[in-house]
Amino acid sequence: MLNYIETLLHAVFINRIKIMQSFILVIILSGIVPDVYAQIKNGFDLSNASINIEDIFSGGPPRDGIPAIDKPKFISIHKVDFLQDDDIVIGVVRGKKARAYPTRILVWHEVVNDLIDGEAFAVTYCPLCGTAMVFDRHIDGKLYTFGVSGLLYQSDVLMYDRETQSLWSQLAMKSISGLKVGSKLTWLTSEHLSWKAWREKYPKGEVLSTETGFNRNYKSKAYASYFASDQMMFPVPVTRKELAKKAWVIGVIIDGLAKAYPVNKLSADNVIEDKLGSKQFTIKYDAEQHYPQIIDHRGEQLPSVLVFWFAWQAFYPNTEIWQQSGDK
Numbered sequence: 001m002l003n004y005i006e007t008l009l010h011a012v013f014i015n016r017i018k019i020m021q022s023f024i025l026v027i028i029l030s031g032i033v034p035d036v037y038a039q040i041k042n043g044f045d046l047s048n049a050s051i052n053i054e055d056i057f058s059g060g061p062p063r064d065g066i067p068a069i070d071k072p073k074f075i076s077i078h079k080v081d082f083l084q085d086d087d088i089v090i091g092v093v094r095g096k097k098a099r100a101y102p103t104r105i106l107v108w109h110e111v112v113n114d115l116i117d118g119e120a121f122a123v124t125y126c127p128l129c130g131t132a133m134v135f136d137r138h139i140d141g142k143l144y145t146f147g148v149s150g151l152l153y154q155s156d157v158l159m160y161d162r163e164t165q166s167l168w169s170q171l172a173m174k175s176i177s178g179l180k181v182g183s184k185l186t187w188l189t190s191e192h193l194s195w196k197a198w199r200e201k202y203p204k205g206e207v208l209s210t211e212t213g214f215n216r217n218y219k220s221k222a223y224a225s226y227f228a229s230d231q232m233m234f235p236v237p238v239t240r241k242e243l244a245k246k247a248w249v250i251g252v253i254i255d256g257l258a259k260a261y262p263v264n265k266l267s268a269d270n271v272i273e274d275k276l277g278s279k280q281f282t283i284k285y286d287a288e289q290h291y292p293q294i295i296d297h298r299g300e301q302l303p304s305v306l307v308f309w310f311a312w313q314a315f316y317p318n319t320e321i322w323q324q325s326g327d328k
Contacts, residue, residue: 042150044160044167049177051153057234059128059152063160066148067214068111072101074206082210082219083195088290089207090132091191091198093120098205099235100198101125105208106132107223108216110157113137113145113207121188122146124170126157127223128233129311130248133170133303135188154314155234171307171315187253187303197289232310240313242321247309250292251316252302254279258316260309265324274322 039047042063046053082104083089087097089100094116106125113122120137124146127241137144144161151158151167153176160169166178173185191198199205210218226233228247237244249260255277266272266285273282281296294302 003106011084029179042243044149044151044165044177046167046177046180048139048181049167050181051176055153056158057152059157059234061148061150063150064147066108067114068145068147069105069109069208069212070113070145071213072081072112072114073209075209077199077205077207080195080199080207085194085196087195088132088192089195089198090125091122091193091202092116092121092123092134093191093202098202100195100202100205101132102195102208102209102218103127103132104217104218104221105210105212107284108214108218110148110213110295111146111159122159123190124157124159126155126170127226128152128155128157129171130227131156131171131305131307131311132190132192133173133305134188134190135173136188139183140186152234154311155232155236156311156315169315171305171311176224183278186241189301189303191301193286193291194305195287197286197291225294233252236310238310239317240309240319243309245308245310248306249309249312249321250283250285250294251305251312251319252276252283252294252309253316254302258312258319259322260312260316260319261285261292261307261322263292263306266292266324272322278319 041056083102088103092099097116101123103125107127110125111122120134120143122137125132144163146159146161149160149167150157153169156169156171164179166175166180168175175181175183243262248263250263253257257277259276261283263285268284268286271282271284278291279296281294281302283294285292291303292306294304298303
């Protein structure tokens with residue numbers, strides 16, 4: 001009798017396991033469990049994300065699959081043998097020191113954590129949006145270092161800080177998840193111009209070396225076909241159709257107001273005077289040097305970014321668009 005009861009209990013136990021397994025399978029197929037796991041992408045906890053996590057895509061590489069440069073080395077101009085005259089560099093000037101960060105290198109790393117005379121900053125680059133932006137690495141009084149998460153939001157790079165594992169949107173200039181969610185980045189001035197123009201302007205400047213500690217082909221032009229195409233790689237909401245998706249614009253934000261200046265409407269000889277928020281400034285664009293300049297009434301440079309229109313309008317759907325007199 002005892003054996004019979006044990007056999008019966010064992011059968012009930014096995015049956016319950018099978019029922020539970022079937023129940024779990026139904027839950028998985030119904031999408032309930034994926035909702036839980038979807039809150040973690042590339043190892044980042046998105047449970048408190050300030051944006052719709054369904055709009056966060058994997059760009060392909062894992063976390064740090066695109067390695068940031070944490071200990072950049074620099075060389076003098078006469079030692080540079082991997083750049084062509086029309087290559088783009090991002091220039092940073094602090095005090096008497098000028099440094100150039102070639103996009104030929106940035107495209108492989110997307111973040112450079114650097115320091116000049118005690119001022120810590122991150123040079124960031126997203127080839128999908130064409131955006132190079134420099135940010136202060138001091139946030140709320142603490143120093144942060146940034147890496148590449150491997151994730152994208154509206155086709156733009158999501159960085160992360162190694163101190164809190166929070167995710168940061170480059171174009172939104174703020175954290176979108178993690179302990180620092182909602183915290184804002186301080187956008188610093190930089191220059192976007194050709195290698196020829198930069199070295200002529202800063203003959204004693206320093207250039208980011210290809211000795212990055214990683215084996216990459218820095219003489220190649222990665223993303224060349226993407227830049228030549230009018231197609232995007234990832235879905236982005238397009239609500240503003242005044243310009244072509246990949247039209248280049250100069251993006252400016254002042255007092256929380258965004259404005260876009262189509263580069264095909266600008267020239268080096270035509271200096272535009274404009275006002276946005278509380279700032280009056282001039283703006284011009286040298287197409288030969290790929291060089292936008294935005295200068296306020298005191299002669300100081302203002303932060304700006306060259307960016308594909310699709311990305312700018314996605315992040316700033318209410319942006320103004322500068323128009324020439326007579327344009328409709």
